[in-house]
Every structure is written in C-alpha cells, then in structure tokens.
Amino acid sequence: MVNKPKIKELLDESSCTHNQSRKVACNAPTPGATTGGCAFEGAQISLFPYADAAHLVHGPMTCLGSSWETRATGTSYPRRDLTQMGFTTDININDVVFSGEEKVAASIDYIMEHYKPEAIFVYATCVTAMIGDDIDLICKQAAEKHKVPMVPVHAPGFVGSKNLGSRLGGEAALSHLIGTREPEETTPFDINLIGEYNVTGDMWQYSPLLEELGIRILSTLSGDGRIAQICTAHRAKLNVIVCAKSLVSLTRKMEERYGIPSISLSFYGRRDTSDGLRAIAKALGNDDLIAKTEQLIAREEAAIAVKLKPYQAFFQGKKAVLNTGGNKTWSIASALQDLGIEVVATAVKKATEDDRAKARQTLGEKGVLMMNPGVEQAKIIDETGADLLLAGGRSLYTAIKKGIAFADVNQEKKKCYGGYEGLLNLAEDLKNALQNPVFKNVLRRAPWEK
Amino acid sequence: MGEIARKKYKPLQVNPFKLSQPMGATLAFLGVDRCMPLMHGGQGCTSFTKVFFTRHFCEPIAIQTSAVTDAIAVLDGGDYSIVESVKNITKKISPSLIGLHTTGMPETKGDDVCGVAAKIDFPLVTVNTPDYEGGLESGWALTCKALIEQLVNPAQETDDNKLVLLPHVSLQPIEVEKIKEFIEGFGFNVWALPDLSRSLDGHLGEKQAALSSGGISVEEIRALSDAGLVISVGDSMQTCGNVLRKKNPEMRHHHFSHLHGLEAADSLAELLLAETGFSGPPIPVARWRQRLQDAMLDSHFSLGQSRFLVAAEPDQIAGICQSLYDAGGRVTLAISTVDSPQLKKIKAEKILVGDLEDAEQQVEDYDVIVGNFHCEAIAHRHHKGLVLRGFPNWEQVGNPLKNDILYEGGAYFLFECANAATAARDEGRRHPEE
Ligand code: SF4
Numbered sequence: 001m002v003n004k005p006k007i008k009e010l011l012d013e014s015s016c017t018h019n020q021s022r023k024v025a026c027n028a029p030t031p032g033a034t035t036g037g038c039a040f041e042g043a044q045i046s047l048f049p050y051a052d053a054a055h056l057v058h059g060p061m062t063c064l065g066s067s068w069e070t071r072a073t074g075t076s077y078p079r080r081d082l083t084q085m086g087f088t089t090d091i092n093i094n095d096v097v098f099s100g101e102e103k104v105a106a107s108i109d110y111i112m113e114h115y116k117p118e119a120i121f122v123y124a125t126c127v128t129a130m131i132g133d134d135i136d137l138i139c140k141q142a143a144e145k146h147k148v149p150m151v152p153v154h155a156p157g158f159v160g161s162k163n164l165g166s167r168l169g170g171e172a173a174l175s176h177l178i179g180t181r182e183p184e185e186t187t188p189f190d191i192n193l194i195g196e197y198n199v200t201g202d203m204w205q206y207s208p209l210l211e212e213l214g215i216r217i218l219s220t221l222s223g224d225g226r227i228a229q230i231c232t233a234h235r236a237k238l239n240v241i242v243c244a245k246s247l248v249s250l251t252r253k254m255e256e257r258y259g260i261p262s263i264s265l266s267f268y269g270r271r272d273t274s275d276g277l278r279a280i281a282k283a284l285g286n287d288d289l290i291a292k293t294e295q296l297i298a299r300e301e302a303a304i305a306v307k308l309k310p311y312q313a314f315f316q317g318k319k320a321v322l323n324t325g326g327n328k329t330w331s332i333a334s335a336l337q338d339l340g341i342e343v344v345a346t347a348v349k350k351a352t353e354d355d356r357a358k359a360r361q362t363l364g365e366k367g368v369l370m371m372n373p374g375v376e377q378a379k380i381i382d383e384t385g386a387d388l389l390l391a392g393g394r395s396l397y398t399a400i401k402k403g404i405a406f407a408d409v410n411q412e413k414k415k416c417y418g419g420y421e422g423l424l425n426l427a428e429d430l431k432n433a434l435q436n437p438v439f440k441n442v443l444r445r446a447p448w449e450k
Numbered sequence: 451m452g453e454i455a456r457k458k459y460k461p462l463q464v465n466p467f468k469l470s471q472p473m474g475a476t477l478a479f480l481g482v483d484r485c486m487p488l489m490h491g492g493q494g495c496t497s498f499t500k501v502f503f504t505r506h507f508c509e510p511i512a513i514q515t516s517a518v519t520d521a522i523a524v525l526d527g528g529d530y531s532i533v534e535s536v537k538n539i540t541k542k543i544s545p546s547l548i549g550l551h552t553t554g555m556p557e558t559k560g561d562d563v564c565g566v567a568a569k570i571d572f573p574l575v576t577v578n579t580p581d582y583e584g585g586l587e588s589g590w591a592l593t594c595k596a597l598i599e600q601l602v603n604p605a606q607e608t609d610d611n612k613l614v615l616l617p618h619v620s621l622q623p624i625e626v627e628k629i630k631e632f633i634e635g636f637g638f639n640v641w642a643l644p645d646l647s648r649s650l651d652g653h654l655g656e657k658q659a660a661l662s663s664g665g666i667s668v669e670e671i672r673a674l675s676d677a678g679l680v681i682s683v684g685d686s687m688q689t690c691g692n693v694l695r696k697k698n699p700e701m702r703h704h705h706f707s708h709l710h711g712l713e714a715a716d717s718l719a720e721l722l723l724a725e726t727g728f729s730g731p732p733i734p735v736a737r738w739r740q741r742l743q744d745a746m747l748d749s750h751f752s753l754g755q756s757r758f759l760v761a762a763e764p765d766q767i768a769g770i771c772q773s774l775y776d777a778g779g780r781v782t783l784a785i786s787t788v789d790s791p792q793l794k795k796i797k798a799e800k801i802l803v804g805d806l807e808d809a810e811q812q813v814e815d816y817d818v819i820v821g822n823f824h825c826e827a828i829a830h831r832h833h834k835g836l837v838l839r840g841f842p843n844w845e846q847v848g849n850p851l852k853n854d855i856l857y858e859g860g861a862y863f864l865f866e867c868a869n870a871a872t873a874a875r876d877e878g879r880r881h882p883e884e
Pocket of ligand 1: 039059062063124125127155156157159241288493494495496498555
C-alpha cells in the first residue's frame with residue numbers, strides 16, 4: 001500500500017504558493033471536470049529521460065500502453081536509448097487476485113538479462129498499489145541480486161496530479177540514488193539541473209554555454225541524465241531548478257541534508273536565458289565567473305539580435321493573444337516580446353499565484369489576464385485587432401472564425417524553443433503561421449452556401 | 451493458415467502495442483452523437499486516452515474522468531465520484547448520453563457501477579471494462595453490446611430496407627463510411643453502431659471537444675431493432691449481432707470476419723444481391739472490382755518477392771493478411787495484441803500473441819512491416835519497409851481517411867504495400883551489409 005504519511009507531507013510543501021493562500025491542495029481533481037494527467041504520469045516524466053535505466057510499469061495496459069514513446073527527450077547516450085522503450089507487467093485478473101509480485105521479480109530478471117540497464121525504476125500504479133504488491137521488498141532483493149539500483153516509485157495515479165507525481169519521482173531518486181556514490185572529481189562550479197527533461201533537446205541549447213563558462217553539470221534530473229551521475233548529485237555546489245515547481249521539495253531536502261542551495265529559473269527566450277545564466281554565476285559566487293558570464297551574455301545577445309533582425313521587422317506591430325497554462329503563461333509571453341510581438345492577453349486560469357504575478361509583470365498594466373479564456377479570447381481579438389492566437393488545438397476554430405493566424409502551444413513539442421537559438425525556431429514557426437493563408441482560406445463558403 | 455505460437459513464458463511486455471479495454475470503450479462511445487464518455491478511475495487513464503486519440507485522429511476528443519482520488523479510492527464504493535461527475539458534466543453541457551465505463555481500479559475495489567448508474571436520473575450506458583482483461587477490441591465490442599442491451603427497444607416488425615452495420619474497432623472512419631455507401635448502393639438505409647464516420651472523420655465543428663458531434667444518435671440506436679438485416683464485421687463483433695437479434699428475432703444476422711480483399715467483398719456483394727434480388731451491382735461497385743483485380747496483378751510482382759510482418763488487433767490482422775495473401779504477399783509473421791478465435795483463420799506462416807520485442811527478435815523473417823507507429827523504430831533500425839496501420843499513428847496526418855477495405859480500399863492498400871516493399875528492396879541494396 002502507498003506510504004500515506006509521505007504523500008501527505010509532500011502535499012504540504014512549504015515552498016508552494018498554494019499553501020500560503022490556503023487554497024485546496026494542489027491535487028484535488030473535480031470528478032467530471034478534470035483534464036490533467038495522474039501522479040504516475042508525473043513520476044514517469046520526471047524520471048524517464050535516464051536513457052540508461054529501464055522503467056518497469058507494474059500495472060494493467062492503460063498506464064504504459066498509451067504512454068511510451070510519447071516524449072522526444074533527447075539523449076547523447078551511445079547505447080540503446082531505454083527511454084524509447086516500454087516495459088510493463090501488463091497484469092491480468094490472476095495477478096489481481098493472487099498478487100503480481102512474482103511477475104515483477106521475474107520481469108526485473110528478464111530486463112537485466114536482455115538489456116543490462118544501470119538501474120530499474122519500478123512504478124506502482126493504481127491497481128497494483130491497491131492490491132498491495134510490495135515493490136519495495138522486490139526492489140531490495142533484486143538490487144542485492146543484480147548489484148544495480150532498483151528504485152521503487154510510489155506514485156499510483158489515484159494519489160493525485162501529474163505535479164504531485166513529479167515530486168514523488170524526485171523523492172524516489174532522493175531516497176534510492178542521490179548520495180550513493182562519490183564523483184571521481186569535483187569542481188567549484190558543479191551544478192545539478194533539476195526538472196529539465198531535455199524535451200526536443202532544449203537543454204543542449206544552453207549546456208554548451210555553461211560548459212564554456214567552466215560550469216560543470218554534475219548531474220541532471222533527468223534530461224540527458226545518467227544513473228551514475230545522479231548518484232553523485234549530493235556533491236554539487238548548486239541546484240538549478242529549471243521551470244519545475246514540482247521539484248522544490250527535492251531541492252529543499254537536498255539543502256537540508258547536504259547544504260546545497262538552489263535557484264529556480266527558466267531558459268525560455270533571450271531575457272530568461274540571460275537572467276538564468278546570471279543567476280547561476282551569482283549563486284556560485286565567484287567574481288571572475290560573474291564577469292565572464294556578462295561577457296558571454298553580451299556576445300550571445302548581440303549574435304542573436306543580428307539573427308533576429310529580419311524577424312523583428314516582420315513582427316513589428318503584431319499583436320498576440322496567448323491561451324495556455326502554468327509557467328507558459330509568462331514564459332512564452334516574454335519570448336514573444338523578445339521577438340518584438342506585443343502580447344495583449346494571456347490566460348491565467350490554470351496558473352498558480354506566482355505565475356499570475358509573473359504574468360502581470362511580463363505583460364504590464366495594459367495586458368489582459370484572462371480568467372475565462374475560452375470566452376474572453378474572441379472578444380479580445382476583436383477589441384485589440386490581434387494577429388495571432390497561441391493556444392491549444394481546441395481554440396483553432398476561434399482563430400479561423402476571426403481570420404487570424406494560429407499556433408498550437410500545447411501540442412507535443414517537436415521543435416526546441418529553449419535558449420537563445422530556440423528563439424529562432426519560435427520566430428520561424430510564428431512567421432510561417434502569420435504568413436500561412438490557410439486560416440483565411442479554409443472557411444471559404446461553398447458555392448451552394450453563398 | 452499457419453502455426454499459432456502460444457507465447458513462451460515471458461513475465462512482461464516489452465514495447466507493447468496492445469491497448470486497453472477502457473480505451474476501446476471510449477472510442478465506441480465517441481461514435482454516438484452528443485455522447486460524453488465518462489471513464490471511472492484515476493484521472494491519468496482518461497488523460498492518456500484523450501491525448502492518444504487526439505493525436506491519432508487530429509481531432510478534439512471529448513471525454514471525462516470520475517477522477518477517483520486516494521480517500522475515495524479506499525473508502526467509498528465509487529458512488530460519490532460517479533454522481534459528482536454526472537452533476538459536473540451536465541452543469542456545463544447537455545449530452546444526450548453519458549457513457550460510463552470502468553478501469554481496473556474501481557473493478558479491483560468492486561464498485562457496483564451499474565447499481566449506481568441505475569440510481570442516476572440521466573441517460574447513461576454502463577459497461578465494465580477493467581484494463582487487466584481483454585484489449586482495445588473487446589472494450590469496443592463490450593461497449594457496443596452494452597449500447598444495444600441498454601438502449602435498443604425490442605420490436606417484432608422488420609423493415610427489409612433497413613440494415614444495421616456493426617464494425618470492429620480497427621475500421622477507420624472512412625472505412626465505416628465506405629461500407630455504408632457500398633451497402634446503400636444496393637438500396638438499403640444503413641445505420642452503423644458505433645459510427646465514427648460521422649464523428650471522427652475530420653470535420654470542422656464549432657463546438658469543438660465539448661461533446662462528440664456526429665455519430666449515430668441515441669434515438670437512432672433505440673430504434674435499431676426493426677432492421678431487417680444486421681451485418682457484423684470482425685469476429686469481436688459477432689456477439690453484438692446476436693445480442694441485437696434478441697431484440698427482434700425476425701432480424702437476419704450475417705457475419706463477416708473482415709471485409710478485406712476480393713473474396714470478402716464478393717461475398718458481401720453476393721449477400722446484398724441475394725437480399726435485394728438485384729441482378730447486378732451498382733456501376734461504381736463493378737468498376738472498382740475491376741480496378742482491384744488490376745491492382746492485384748500490378749502489385750503481385752513486388753508483393754510476391756516480399757515477406758511481411760503484420761502487427762495489429764486480431765480482426766485487422768485477419769483482413770490485412772488476406773489482402774496480402776491474395777496478391778502473393780507472404781505474411782511470415784503476424785503478431786496480435788491479444789488472443790482471439792480469429793487467430794485460427796489468419797493467413798500467415800506464424801501467428802503470435804506478443805509485443806514488438808518479439809517482432810524485433812524475429813527481424814530476419816520479414817522485409818516489410820504493417821503496423822502502428824511504434825514499428826517505425828524497428829523499421830528504421832533494420833531498414834525494413836513500413837506501412838503504418840492501426841493505433842496509434844502520431845507520425846502522419848490523415849489516419850481517419852485510410853481505407854483498406856472492399857474493392858476500392860483494397861486496391862489502394864495493395865499499391866501502398868507494393869510500393870513500400872519496392873522501396874525497402876532499394877533501401878536494402880544501399881545497406882547490403884546490414
Ligand atoms: S490513473 Fe492509475 S491506472 Fe490510470 S494511468 Fe494513472 S496510474 Fe495507471
């Protein structure tokens with residue numbers, strides 16, 4: 001059975017803004033009015049990018065069958081990328097009645113024999129948590145037998161949201177991996193990247209810059225990560241949380257246990273990237289490094305400004321309405337502003353208090369923070385004469401009806417928008433959207449409807 | 451017909467392409483007009499399903515979850531979350547039906563969903579679809595059965611011009627439409643249950659994603675029982691035909707294991723001719739039959755040199771293998787998601803219930819793969835030809851319009867396979883050592 005006190009404690013995260021405003025816990029879904037993923041999904045997302053580990057999902061087919069090979073998390077791992085593989089016990093009625101524990105143990109043996117991973121994460125899911133399969137014990141025994149870490153992940157879907165699941169994933173890494181190995185060497189500028197999953201290779205947009213500054217990424221959780229490295233994470237000088245609120249509890253605990261301070265930032269767009277680099281240099285507290293970082297920022301900003309020039313001329317005077325959730329409400333907004341697009345409105349319905357404040361700051365007093373974007377966006381497009389709607393697929397029809405360009409910001413990402421260079425990808429995509437005549441053509445009236 | 455290799459003991463699935471019963475149930479409910487599928491379980495199952503079908507069909511997918519959370523999961527019998535769900539769904543929109551289906555979790559708890567549903571004053575169809583049993587095909591079929599049992603009014607009279615079509619889950623929207631048109635060409639009024647051709651065929655609707663739009667209406671379902679004929683396609687759907695006949699024993703039921711290939715299309719035409727007393731088929735039907743004959747000859751040379759892997763749901767495998775077999779393609783390996791009586795009839799040298807790891811371990815045995823997008827990695831690693839079929843295909847657009855059946859679809863399908871096989875041979879020549 002799930003470890004109840006632990007989950008309760010994780011829900012009560014003191015660094016979470018929801019707690020201060022005494023709102024309902026982050027994870028209370030409304031029956032019949034909920035769209036988000038489950039805790040299992042969140043845990044999987046936070047741990048999946050370890051390409052040298054296998055991820056064994058102990059449950060029936062829904063949990064893994066529809067979720068493997070869905071995320072394009074880039075890895076430089078030279079051997080077979082286990083992230084792109086799905087392993088599941090696919091339990092049947094027999095397992096439900098008589099327990100699926102033997103299946104888990106046998107599956108671990110099978111995976112070790114055929115794929116030789118550096119670790120195996122074993123996920124409990126709703127049904128297997130309910131029938132009480134003891135994955136802790138199985139993992140312990142298997143770790144002794146195979147001499148590689150076996151990490152039980154207790155994040156069955158019913159405990160809550162994706163967000164909570166990410167925390168539980170981080171928790172699993174903290175209790176079974178972090179601190180179990182010593183790095184071969186340490187440097188004064190060792191950092192961990194937390195909550196960067198290297199989706200579409202985002203991380204590679206800025207990791208060369210860190211390297212150039214002499215900042216070493218000691219480990220990541222978990223973009224392009226390796227098991228051997230995350231085991232040494234306790235020796236880092238700084239934890240850098242990249243756009244992932246859900247992992248603050250992990251970094252707080254690492255601070256308590258190992259004295260590692262943490263900072264939270266994003267590498268989305270020019271300003272965020274520059275600010276992020278600055279923040280890291282400052283936190284590492286070395287004057288030379290800070291000076292070097294300023295030089296690098298100046299160089300990179302100048303270079304990107306040249307490359308963006310043709311786009312800026314194109315985007316001049318263009319207005320956009322942004323309808324998305326979470327940190328995207330302000331991070332995309334600021335990237336759009338970097339391109340010279342005016343953001344007239346952004347949706348804050350699904351954003352935290354923190355994100356709302358940031359959105360206000362980014363958009364300025366004039367910008368509209370939409371509490372009910374589904375209804376408001378059409379009106380705002382009319383009032384402001386916006387040229388572009390960035391939203392989830394559902395809003396496409398609104399854009400078409402208004403005859404303006406549309407960009408899907410919720411679609412599974414295929415292209416990387418991170419760092420300085422990512423801004424060019426975003427610029428190119430938006431330019432294509434604005435130039436595409438399809439939004440005007442598609443609703444042409446049929447001859448027999450005229 | 452080949453040897454069916456019952457799986458050697460393997461404790462897990464590696465690179466599975468099997469999909470779950472609740473997902474099949476969702477899809478079936480989406481073929482009913484203004485229906486809201488309500489999945490009873492944790493919110494993740496619903497979210498995964500929504501994303502999965504949204505990406506496959508490139509359409510907004512309407513679905514809701516009862517969002518069972520920890521406390522409720524352990525303490526309550528599921529009443530609360532179901533009742534709350536119905537309340538919350540109907541607060542904002544007015545569906546004509548809520549399709550309540552379960553997942554493994556409430557089934558493990560032993561929730562009495564039918565009991566709860568009976569107490570709710572709203573049109574509801576309930577179906578038990580634990581995901582630790584069956585698969586996509588059975589989830590769809592069970593739902594179709596529930597729709598018939600719980601909605602269709604009994605009748606005694608029959609209307610010989612009225613025909614009910616019961617398609618299996620792997621038939622894409624356009625295929626359902628093509629079967630309907632084929633039959634309508636013989637003068638019948640056809641109702642498909644479920645009917646994805648009217649709901650997920652890619653039309654631009656104003657009320658996106660709030661509810662399914664298109665599909666067979668609840669009223670039409672209630673009135674199905676006076677049809678003179680019912681045609682089930684796919685062995686998973688045979689029972690549904692029988693169940694429908696219970697509503698009106700006067701109804702005649704004909705079953706087809708699939709509608710792929712010349713012979714199957716011929717027997718459907720034969721049946722319709724016999725039923726109508728027509729002396730010949732509608733002109734387009736005859737024309738397409740000639741084109742399929744021509745396509746079989748045009749493609750036989752490439753197909754005849756090629757060995758195929760077909761990985762799909764059982765009913766789809768049966769059809770695809772027949773199509774390929776008729777024009778000389780050799781299916782050396784067929785991998786099915788789940789077991790099914792259909793497997794016995796499949797035209798393949800070896801038939802296996804398994805996963806894509808099994809497929810990859812026998813990579814020497816085939817040149818071209820027909821399967822879902824997870825097969826792309828295998829095709830890529832081993833330089834195989836690839837024809838993307840089945841759920842999911844997130845790499846290409848246009849899935850709802852892929853038509854492989856009857857004379858017309860059969861012709862296009864053979865051409866596509868033959869071209870893929872030729873391309874794979876060329877590729878093989880470029881990478882001879884691998
Ligand atoms: S809600 Fe539970 S059963 Fe559903 S996907 Fe998540 S873990 Fe699996």
